[in-house]
Amino acid sequence: MEHELTHEQQKNLRRVVISSVLGAVIEWYDFFLYGVVAGLFFNQLYFPDFDPRIGTMLAFATFAVGFVARPLGGVIFGHFGDKIGRKKMLILTLEIMGTATVCIGLIPTYESIGIWAPLLLILCRLAQGIGLGGEWGGAVLMSFESAPKAKRAFYASLPQIGMSIGLMLSSGVIAVLSALCSPEAFLNWGWRIAFFLSAILLVIGSYMRMTVQETKDFSDAKHKVAENENKFPLVEVFKKYPKMVLAGMGARFMDGVSFNVFAVYSLSYLTQQQGIHRDAALSSLIIASAVMTLTIPLWGQYADRLGKAKVFGSCVFLLGIVSFPAFWLLHNFASSFLVVTLTLTLVFAIFHAGQYATMASLFSECFPAEVRYSGISFVYQFTAIFASGLTPMIATALTGWNGGEPWYLCMYFLFWGFVSSYSAYVLNRMGKKMRAEHAAEEAARKAAEQAA
Numbered sequence: 001m002e003h004e005l006t007h008e009q010q011k012n013l014r015r016v017v018i019s020s021v022l023g024a025v026i027e028w029y030d031f032f033l034y035g036v037v038a039g040l041f042f043n044q045l046y047f048p049d050f051d052p053r054i055g056t057m058l059a060f061a062t063f064a065v066g067f068v069a070r071p072l073g074g075v076i077f078g079h080f081g082d083k084i085g086r087k088k089m090l091i092l093t094l095e096i097m098g099t100a101t102v103c104i105g106l107i108p109t110y111e112s113i114g115i116w117a118p119l120l121l122i123l124c125r126l127a128q129g130i131g132l133g134g135e136w137g138g139a140v141l142m143s144f145e146s147a148p149k150a151k152r153a154f155y156a157s158l159p160q161i162g163m164s165i166g167l168m169l170s171s172g173v174i175a176v177l178s179a180l181c182s183p184e185a186f187l188n189w190g191w192r193i194a195f196f197l198s199a200i201l202l203v204i205g206s207y208m209r210m211t212v213q214e215t216k217d218f219s220d221a222k223h224k225v226a227e228n229e230n231k232f233p234l235v236e237v238f239k240k241y242p243k244m245v246l247a248g249m250g251a252r253f254m255d256g257v258s259f260n261v262f263a264v265y266s267l268s269y270l271t272q273q274q275g276i277h278r279d280a281a282l283s284s285l286i287i288a289s290a291v292m293t294l295t296i297p298l299w300g301q302y303a304d305r306l307g308k309a310k311v312f313g314s315c316v317f318l319l320g321i322v323s324f325p326a327f328w329l330l331h332n333f334a335s336s337f338l339v340v341t342l343t344l345t346l347v348f349a350i351f352h353a354g355q356y357a358t359m360a361s362l363f364s365e366c367f368p369a370e371v372r373y374s375g376i377s378f379v380y381q382f383t384a385i386f387a388s389g390l391t392p393m394i395a396t397a398l399t400g401w402n403g404g405e406p407w408y409l410c411m412y413f414l415f416w417g418f419v420s421s422y423s424a425y426v427l428n429r430m431g432k433k434m435r436a437e438h439a440a441e442e443a444a445r446k447a448a449e450q451a452a
Contacts (some may be wrong), residue, residue, distance in 0.1 A: 009146075012213050016146045017158050019208040020139040023094055024162020025169065026201045027135045030101035030128060032163075032263070033170035033198075034066070037191055065122050066129035067389025073133020074377030075234055081138055081373035082233040085214045086145075089373075090138040091206055097131030098202030100124045105195030137377035140360035145215035145369070153308055156364060157300025157357040161293045164348070167263055168289035173197065175282040217369040233374040237367065241375065244366055244430050248379035250423030254316040254416045255359060256387025258323075258352050261409070262344060263289075265395040266330070273404050274334035284337065288344035292353045299357035308362040309428030313421045315354035320417020322351055327406040355420075362424070366431035368438050387416075 073093070081089040104124045110117045139159040147155035173194040181190035237245060263285065270281040303311045326343050333339040360376075367375035398408040 009216075013143075013146045013155070015208075016142045016212050016215075017155065019205075019212050020090075020143050020159040021162050021165075022208050023090060023135065023205045024139050024159045025165045026094060026162075026198070026205045027097050027132055027139075028163045028166025029169045029201065030097050030132075030166075030198050032167050033101065033174070033194055034104065034125065034128070037174065037194075065389075066125040066132070067384045069126045069129025070133035070381035070384050071378065073130035073135075074137060074381035075133075075374070076130070077134025078137055078374035078377035079233055081134070081141075081377075082371055085218055086138045086142050086373065087209065087212060087214050089134055090142065091209050093131045093134040093138065094202065094205050094209065095131075097128055097135065098198050098205075100127035100131065101195050101198040103127075105192040133377065133381045136380055137373050141217075141364060141373055141376070142212065142215060144361055144364045145217035145372075151304055152365070153303035153358060153361040154297065154300040156361040157296050157303070160300075160356050160360060161296045163259075163356070164289040164292040164296065164353075168286050168293070170194065171282045171286045171289070175279055175286065178279060178282075217372075233371040234378060236371050237375045237378065240371075241367065241430075241434070244427065244434070245375070245379055247423045247427035247430060248363055248366065248376075249383045251312065251316070251362070251420050251427050252359070252379055252383040253387040253423075254319055254420035255352075255355055256384055257391050257413065257416050258316075258319050258347070259356075260388050260391040261323075261395050261413070262326075262347050262352070265392040266344070268392075268396070269399065269406075270330065270334060270340065273399070274330070276334055276340070280337055281340070284341040284344050287341050288348040291345050291349040295349045295353040296357040299354045300361075302354075303358040303361065307428075308358045308365070309424050312355050312358040312362050313424040315351050315358075316424065317417050317421035319347070319351045319355065320414040320421075322347065323410045323413035323417075324407075327410055331406055362427070362431075366427055366434065368434070 077089045077093055101124075104121065107120045107124070108117055139162070140156050143159050144152050144156040174191065177190045177193055178186050267278070267281050267285070270276040271278050299311060299315075326347050329339055329343045363376045363379060364372060394412070395409050398412060399406050402408045
């Protein structure tokens with residue numbers, strides 16, 4: 001209940017939520033800005049000597065590099081986040097991400113510097129991935145651990161809207177610049193402005209994060225952190241909760257697949273295979289993202305009432321089923337802006353929003369506070385290599401093998417929908433057992449302290 005918090009705690013909670021959401025917006029704006037432009041024209045700028053389909057796959061390969069780096073960022077910042085606190089790590093991850101994004105806007109094309117152009121892209125994507133690898137876990141934990149227990153799913157869902165707002169901003173900025181510039185000017189320099197804007201967002205976000213306090217859960221767990229002074233939190237996660245990690249990775253998989261198919265791959269599918277103008281495709285994606293921003297907090301509230309695992313598991317399973325009618329509509333009615341927009345909105349605002357809103361709290365409550373940053377960061381970021389980073393390439397290959405039709409891709413969706421749904425059930429069952437054991441240990445420790 002809200003009255004469980006003091007006035008000062010409520011004030012800090014508001015600052016935490018605002019700074020977490022703003023930081024998440026900046027992080028996702030930076031990260032998915034690359035995904036948007038990679039799917040549209042990076043094949044022309046940095047891989048011009050290849051067939052258009054192969055060039056697109058290579059552009060998506062550099063997109064995947066960022067996901068490969070994310071587990072490294074999750075391990076590094078998760079370790080120090082569990083050791084010295086969440087706040088300091090969040091400021092650092094934001095600075096790394098923003099700097100790398102500005103640098104991408106400065107990289108010359110393949111025509112100017114040859115092979116150095118894609119190599120510099122890869123280097124910047126590695127930096128972006130490391131920054132985002134530490135960002136997600138810290139942002140959701142700041143909100144989750146600062147909130148009253150009865151509303152933790154709701155408050156942990158709020159930083160998640162940073163993804164949809166960030167995607168909306170990145171798509172919107174590209175759409176505006178594309179409309180204002182001639183095609184030649186946009187391809188030559190217009191798109192770079194979107195990357196330079198990250199510098200402004202970086203300054204605002206860093207200032208906001210300096211004003212928040214460390215979370216209560218981390219403060220309460222300091223005695224265990226001290227006991228584990230010479231140990232690595234991630235090692236403790238693997239030793240004590242290996243099955244939890246595997247179940248979390250299975251549950252996480254569908255999130256990466258669904259988002260990167262409908263938010264990243266769909267742009268190249270609609271523009272290159274269905275012949276839609278990129279402005280129309282981007283506009284549909286922006287509208288869908290805007291609606292998802294509104295529905296994510298609603299799903300967070302439902303998860304507090306109905307149960308996190310129930311909401312999450314139902315939504316990922318339904319995502320696997322709904323992919324068939326969704327792609328049937330995109331394949332057969334791509335010329336209709338209304339149909340494309342409604343289809344993407346249905347997928348994002350209902351099914352994807354439901355699982356994404358509850359994922360943060362579901363994962364967070366399955367690990368104790370002293371190793372929570374490391375645990376959820378590894379689960380989320382390591383799975384991203386396969387579930388997110390490789391998905392645009394897999395989707396391109398699956399539709400290519402089927403003559404441009406999406407049914408192989410839909411079968412891929414259905415498989416992971418089932419796996420993620422079952423994994424969520426297993427994760428929730430193990431989480432309940434872990435929390436009961438942890439509560440018993442805490443009670444025994446307090447009793448021993450009182451007796452002493």
